Amino acid sequence: MTHFLTKACFAAVLALCSIPATISTAAAAGPQTNFVVEAQYHRPIYGCSPVQAVRKAHYLGLRDVRIARMSPRVVVVAGRDRRGWDRITFANVRGCPLIRR
Numbered sequence: 001m002t003h004f005l006t007k008a009c010f011a012a013v014l015a016l017c018s019i020p021a022t023i024s025t026a027a028a029a030g031p032q033t034n035f036v037v038e039a040q041y042h043r044p045i046y047g048c049s050p051v052q053a054v055r056k057a058h059y060l061g062l063r064d065v066r067i068a069r070m071s072p073r074v075v076v077v078a079g080r081d082r083r084g085w086d087r088i089t090f091a092n093v094r095g096c097p098l099i100r101r
Contacts, residue, residue: 062078
């Protein structure tokens with residue numbers, strides 16, 4: 001029984017002592033501190049930009065090129081060629097490699 005009371009008192013003291021410590025650290029991180037950290041460690045995005053996909057499709061012979069669909073994996077571009085409407089699918093990674101025409 002004494003071990004139970006000792007453990008319960010120790011847990012209560014530990015809980016009471018930890019409350020002021022969590023409040024002070026939470027108050028120290030303001031919105032400006034968070035912005036500085038995000039701006040400092042921001043990595044550039046190396047995906048396939050829509051402008052690059054449209055430019056590549058134009059070089060491949062499409063006219064009136066526009067983005068049909070964009071997802072985290074692919075960029076689908078639609079336009080007209082000599083035979084009519086056509087679609088080109090690029091991978092959404094650096095360099096926009098051609099997947100399907």
